[in-house]
Amino acid sequence: MSADGILHQLPDRDPDETAEWIDSLNAVNDRHGPTRAKFILGRLLEHAGELGLSTPTVTTPYLNTIPTEAEDWFPGDEDIERRIRSFIRWNAVAMVVRANRAAEGIGGHLSTFASSAALYDVGFNHFFRGKETGTPGDHVYFQGHAAPGIYARAFLEGRLVESQLDRFRQEIRRPGEIAPGLSSYPHPRLMPDFWEFPTVSMGLGPINSIYHARFNRYLDNRRIDDTAASRVWCFLGDGECDEPETLGSISLAGREGLDNLTWVVNCNLQRLDGPVRGNGKIIQELEGVFRGAGWNVIKVIWGGKWDALLDRDVDGVLVDRMNSTLDGQFQRYAVESGAYIREHFFGPHTRLRKIVEDLSDAELEALPRGGHDYRKLYAAYKQATETTGRPTVILAKTVKGWTLGDDVESRNATHQIKKMSPAQLTTLRDRLYLGDVLTDQDLEADDPPYLRMPEGSAEHQYLIDRRRALGGPLPSRRVEVRRPLQLPEPSAFSELLIGSGAQPASTTTAFTRLLRNLARDPAVGSRIVPIVPDEARTFGMDALFRELKIYAAQGQKYEPVDHHLLLSYAESSDGQILEEGITEAGGLASWTAAATSYATRGVPMIPFFIFYSMFGFQRVGDLIWAAADARARGFLLGATAGRTTLMGEGLQHQDGHSHVLASTVPACRAYDPAFAYEMAIIVHDGIDTMYAKGLDVFYYLTLYNENYPMPPMPPDREPAEVARGVIDGLYAWAGSPIDRRHATVVFSGTAWRAAMEARQLLADTYGIGVELWSATSYKTLREEAMVVERWNRLHPSQAPQVPMVTQKLAAAAGPIVAVSDFMRMVPDQIARWVPGRFMSLGTDGFGRSDTREALRRHFETDGAHVAIAVLSQLLAEGSVTANLVTDAIQRFGVDPELAAPWAI
Ligand SMILES: Cc1ncc(C[n+]2csc(CCOP(=O)(O)OP(=O)(O)O)c2C)c(N)n1
Ligand SMILES: [Mg+2]
Numbered sequence: 001m002s003a004d005g006i007l008h009q010l011p012d013r014d015p016d017e018t019a020e021w022i023d024s025l026n027a028v029n030d031r032h033g034p035t036r037a038k039f040i041l042g043r044l045l046e047h048a049g050e051l052g053l054s055t056p057t058v059t060t061p062y063l064n065t066i067p068t069e070a071e072d073w074f075p076g077d078e079d080i081e082r083r084i085r086s087f088i089r090w091n092a093v094a095m096v097v098r099a100n101r102a103a104e105g106i107g108g109h110l111s112t113f114a115s116s117a118a119l120y121d122v123g124f125n126h127f128f129r130g131k132e133t134g135t136p137g138d139h140v141y142f143q144g145h146a147a148p149g150i151y152a153r154a155f156l157e158g159r160l161v162e163s164q165l166d167r168f169r170q171e172i173r174r175p176g177e178i179a180p181g182l183s184s185y186p187h188p189r190l191m192p193d194f195w196e197f198p199t200v201s202m203g204l205g206p207i208n209s210i211y212h213a214r215f216n217r218y219l220d221n222r223r224i225d226d227t228a229a230s231r232v233w234c235f236l237g238d239g240e241c242d243e244p245e246t247l248g249s250i251s252l253a254g255r256e257g258l259d260n261l262t263w264v265v266n267c268n269l270q271r272l273d274g275p276v277r278g279n280g281k282i283i284q285e286l287e288g289v290f291r292g293a294g295w296n297v298i299k300v301i302w303g304g305k306w307d308a309l310l311d312r313d314v315d316g317v318l319v320d321r322m323n324s325t326l327d328g329q330f331q332r333y334a335v336e337s338g339a340y341i342r343e344h345f346f347g348p349h350t351r352l353r354k355i356v357e358d359l360s361d362a363e364l365e366a367l368p369r370g371g372h373d374y375r376k377l378y379a380a381y382k383q384a385t386e387t388t389g390r391p392t393v394i395l396a397k398t399v400k401g402w403t404l405g406d407d408v409e410s411r412n413a414t415h416q417i418k419k420m421s422p423a424q425l426t427t428l429r430d431r432l433y434l435g436d437v438l439t440d441q442d443l444e445a446d447d448p449p450y451l452r453m454p455e456g457s458a459e460h461q462y463l464i465d466r467r468r469a470l471g472g473p474l475p476s477r478r479v480e481v482r483r484p485l486q487l488p489e490p491s492a493f494s495e496l497l498i499g500s501g502a503q504p505a506s507t508t509t510a511f512t513r514l515l516r517n518l519a520r521d522p523a524v525g526s527r528i529v530p531i532v533p534d535e536a537r538t539f540g541m542d543a544l545f546r547e548l549k550i551y552a553a554q555g556q557k558y559e560p561v562d563h564h565l566l567l568s569y570a571e572s573s574d575g576q577i578l579e580e581g582i583t584e585a586g587g588l589a590s591w592t593a594a595a596t597s598y599a600t601r602g603v604p605m606i607p608f609f610i611f612y613s614m615f616g617f618q619r620v621g622d623l624i625w626a627a628a629d630a631r632a633r634g635f636l637l638g639a640t641a642g643r644t645t646l647m648g649e650g651l652q653h654q655d656g657h658s659h660v661l662a663s664t665v666p667a668c669r670a671y672d673p674a675f676a677y678e679m680a681i682i683v684h685d686g687i688d689t690m691y692a693k694g695l696d697v698f699y700y701l702t703l704y705n706e707n708y709p710m711p712p713m714p715p716d717r718e719p720a721e722v723a724r725g726v727i728d729g730l731y732a733w734a735g736s737p738i739d740r741r742h743a744t745v746v747f748s749g750t751a752w753r754a755a756m757e758a759r760q761l762l763a764d765t766y767g768i769g770v771e772l773w774s775a776t777s778y779k780t781l782r783e784e785a786m787v788v789e790r791w792n793r794l795h796p797s798q799a800p801q802v803p804m805v806t807q808k809l810a811a812a813a814g815p816i817v818a819v820s821d822f823m824r825m826v827p828d829q830i831a832r833w834v835p836g837r838f839m840s841l842g843t844d845g846f847g848r849s850d851t852r853e854a855l856r857r858h859f860e861t862d863g864a865h866v867a868i869a870v871l872s873q874l875l876a877e878g879s880v881t882a883n884l885v886t887d888a889i890q891r892f893g894v895d896p897e898l899a900a901p902w903a904i
Helices: 015-032 034-050 078-102 111-126 144-156 204-221 244-248 250-255 282-292 306-311 317-324 327-335 338-346 350-355 361-365 374-386 422-431 440-444 458-469 491-497 507-520 543-548 584-595 617-629 658-662 676-692 719-728 749-766 778-794 804-809 852-858 863-876 882-891
Strands: 139-141 232-237 261-267 296-300 392-397 528-532 606-612 635-639 668-671 698-702 730-734 743-747 770-775 816-819 838-841
Touching (some): 015 034, 078 111, 078 144, 078 374, 111 144, 111 232, 111 374, 111 458, 204 232, 204 244, 204 250, 204 584, 204 617, 261 282, 261 374, 282 296, 282 392, 317 350, 338 361, 422 440, 491 676, 507 528, 507 606, 507 635, 584 606, 584 617, 617 658, 617 698, 658 698, 668 676, 668 778, 676 698, 676 719, 719 778, 730 804, 743 749, 743 863, 749 770, 749 816, 838 863, 852 863
Parallel strands (some): 139 232, 232 261, 261 392, 528 606, 606 635, 635 698, 668 698, 743 770, 743 816
């Protein structure tokens, strides 16, 4: 350890005494060498810890954290467990190999599970709690591409049948088949009774698991659900730790003392292309990072056979060698012979060589790594589950492709190997001691057979008994409501339906009001989960701090600077608001935990995650996609939306495309409301759709910060009819101001104002009558139209149906101009179903910082440009002259020679 510099800034009260200590260390170093010196230092630091003096140590020697003598006694039957594991290993391989013989190029992974089989098995046999005891059990995040091993176990348990295994990665149901095939990876969307957590986009499982554990605490602290008996386990790869999402939030877990969270990092030292840290030591690096973040770190590096060698290492030469050997070299040792290992690992040092002189080459080659030793793993898991006040990470060293034979094990290409020849299968069979159940002939057949355990056999009984004792099989996704949710009273929404009178308001402030009403609602209030990433003040939501309180596991231990204010920053251990700080990824992960709680815990919650719309789909789109896969139900609110409504902030802040990105997520219902009543109707419908009807969709609403008097629902029409229009995505909002109707402007969001202005300009200047329609959701309109279009395509002999958007707009006057604060692509989603002429205006191009007025002129979405667009459409249909349009362009001060706003 080098001095970190901080010490030198402190006064030295007794330099002579300090020098004495340093001299002593120098003497040890000179006389007995660095190993001994480090040992003394380590003991001193350890002792300092015992004295309560904090120590700066972040890494420990390259040894198992739990000494052999402190290991818990392994309670399982080793032989039976090894046999079960061999069957599982074999079937996982057979499944991938058979799938790739049946469907060339279908893919799958052999090596990842081969390296982690023991990591899972110890969990399944001794730790993971199931759901059959009436509790939600543990929440286990499986490493995505270890899926074959998880299916292989489910097969032995009788939960999957051979025909399903044979259809690994062939999920499209063939005619006559009862069940579709198995998903490539954990996808609850595709296997909703099996998988719970999507994990295969690397980094997302880890961050979601942290916020999930945190959300369980939240449920507990708020007395909504007792989560004490549920542990969150996350299995991840060492390569996966390079993803910023993986390590980005670990300090939250440390800070909040999440001892209900255990991570198991499969440190096989390899990722897809090659070594994770060829020139370094990933386990040591991770140890330092996690310890620094306040985690309990358990290293499981060496298998039991190393214990005797370490006992002989009286002068620390072996530890020294372990400490100084780089991962790239360890990978090499994994593929080399015992003779090579003797020569190169032990060889150069006579004392080191002596330690292994009585071991044969074969024995040297078979010295296993800790991650394949279930006793060591059991001890680590035991300690992890008994550790209080901190989350635990288990860093387990393994061999990638373990047991798969020389051609596969530890090879740089191992990750992608998915085929095995009969000879390779024979080696695997022998390595797994499966000669009694697999003959040579079996292996020469086209497909390697699956192994089954006869019911009543000791192994089968053990397998079933273990899971029964632990509460049933996993993974298993169930939607069984344990604590039902009551729907809110309609009164929570009603004040927003009547408008704001002369009082200007924005859809954001209206939303805050609605959120407060919902949180106050006696029926549903406690289930509302407001989530913000350090932007509550921006959205005018700070008023909620005092009333709903910010969730803080430890309460508020200080007196806040603004304690005397009505809107003080109030934290509480039963606070309702999740104030995540500046992490949209963390906010989204919290939202996902809350949005899937109806299934993971049987406790439906209604999360509202409100964020800067620019930093939503664009920044954490992959997490949103994973939430959609996980069948999330809840609300995402993209606030400060629009490329021109958020003035002053400029290029990197102004969102004119989140609705384009939202349109790509199948389970997302995306809305761009203009008025408070539209927003309230959408939220009400969303709660009904997701929580009463139980559809696995979620809602995205854009909210703006522009204030204008919020109109009431159009008074001349049935409220139910207006509400239907808002939900369907389009409705007529106001007629022409004069007694003629020439054209229609369809607006969304704040572009309503430009539409109004254009309508007035055209009436006043040219006597042209324009009616206004509100488009709340182009995505909804498009999806309905695609359904109709498809039906027509596949039913050629029946009368064609007409898409809803076409039917609606058939009643609209003249040509149609659509305008929103988003890119033209958003309204263009419906272009081919619009009857008659259609033109869209929008905010294509990079944002700029300026006033709304200037920005709308720049993007050509202001009243003048909308009016000109209407006139140009009337010109195209021959109802006005070119001179009139030219007159308007001049009159409204538009320069026709300027470059387009999206020009680069
Ligand atoms: C975000 C993302 N990027 C890339 C991939 C492709 N990929 C799948 S597995 C893998 C390597 C995984 O290495 P590691 O995390 O060490 O897992 P191991 O298989 O070694 O246990 C990669 C790059 C992915 N699934 N997700
Ligand atoms: Mg790896």
